[in-house]
Amino acid sequence: MAELCELKYDDVQVGQEIPSFSHQFDRMDAVIYAGASGDFNPIHTNPFFAKDVAMLPDVIAHGLFNMALLGKTVVDWIGDPGYLKKLSCQFRGMVIPGDTVIFKGKVREKLEGNLVVLDVWAEKADGSIVLKGGEATVFLP
Amino acid sequence: MVDHKWIGKTYGPLKYEIGREKMREYAAAAKDNRPIYHDEEFAKTTKYGDIIGMPNFAAVYALRGAGMVLLDQEIKLNLAMLVHGAQEFEWFTVVKPNDVITETGKIADIYEKGNLDFVVYEGEARNQNDELVCRARATFVIRGG
Numbered sequence: 001m002a003e004l005c006e007l008k009y010d011d012v013q014v015g016q017e018i019p020s021f022s023h024q025f026d027r028m029d030a031v032i033y034a035g036a037s038g039d040f041n042p043i044h045t046n047p048f049f050a051k052d053v054a055m056l057p058d059v060i061a062h063g064l065f066n067m068a069l070l071g072k073t074v075v076d077w078i079g080d081p082g083y084l085k086k087l088s089c090q091f092r093g094m095v096i097p098g099d100t101v102i103f104k105g106k107v108r109e110k111l112e113g114n115l116v117v118l119d120v121w122a123e124k125a126d127g128s129i130v131l132k133g134g135e136a137t138v139f140l141p
Numbered sequence: 142m143v144d145h146k147w148i149g150k151t152y153g154p155l156k157y158e159i160g161r162e163k164m165r166e167y168a169a170a171a172k173d174n175r176p177i178y179h180d181e182e183f184a185k186t187t188k189y190g191d192i193i194g195m196p197n198f199a200a201v202y203a204l205r206g207a208g209m210v211l212l213d214q215e216i217k218l219n220l221a222m223l224v225h226g227a228q229e230f231e232w233f234t235v236v237k238p239n240d241v242i243t244e245t246g247k248i249a250d251i252y253e254k255g256n257l258d259f260v261v262y263e264g265e266a267r268n269q270n271d272e273l274v275c276r277a278r279a280t281f282v283i284r285g286g
Binding site for chain 2: 001002003004023029032033035036037038063064065067068069071072075080081082084085086087088089090091133
């Protein structure tokens with residue numbers, strides 16, 4: 001059996017940062033995510049609607065797209081997607097084409113039952129916040 | 142202000158059949174090429190035996206009731222002023238191709254803070270074996286009260 005998770009609960013330290021993931025958002029990302037998710041709100045895909053009707057600077061990334069990249073960041077660390085037990089965040093900053101978003105996590109506490117709780121968030125290169133107050137709970141063998 | 146009488150209003154049951162290519166499409170859209178999401182031959186060598194859905198794929202199968210809340214003609218939320226403020230997923234098992242998910246949901250809470258209205262939807266997704274797969278909690282924020 002191929003083992004997906006090589007990380008061990010005992011090897012994790014409170015305060016430890018997990019590898020970050022960085023992504024530069026472009027407008028095709030939102031078109032592709034709209035099709036994959038079924039969320040066709042034109043603020044994500046139609047620049048004319050986004051600017052002229054919704055009064056946004058441009059199309060903006062789906063919040064759930066950003067959250068999916070946050071989930072990917074945690075799963076990249078633990079290896080086994082089935083070990084991600086909980087993920088939450090607040091959608092705060094708008095992401096427009098050209099923005100680079102960095103997804104981050106830091107171990108907050110270790111619980112009984114081999115559970116590890118992380119603070120997770122996403123910010124742009126200039127430090128402005130995209131996903132705030134996030135929390136992930138993972139199981140580790 | 143959104144009338145608190147809608148707290149407890151239920152949505153569903155909503156059926157969703159998990160499709161192999163849809164799972165892959167979602168993972169690819171989320172920039173994730175992890176083999177366990179895409180490659181059956183690899184997946185056969187793992188405890189899962191087949192590809193599994195990316196956890197965040199729950200945005201597709203566990204939140205359809207939230208879309209119904211937004212379009213609910215009895216409640217008539219002001220969509221022009223509404224944003225998805227926060228999201229929480231809790232997973233209990235993985236999803237695989239051909240799983241049949243049944244989502245049942247409700248408006249879990251309605252409250253105000255300043256001139257912001259908050260509407261919270263909670264969905265619960267179970268599979269064909271009646272196993273709990275995911276709980277999803279979406280918080281919508283409406284500006285202007």
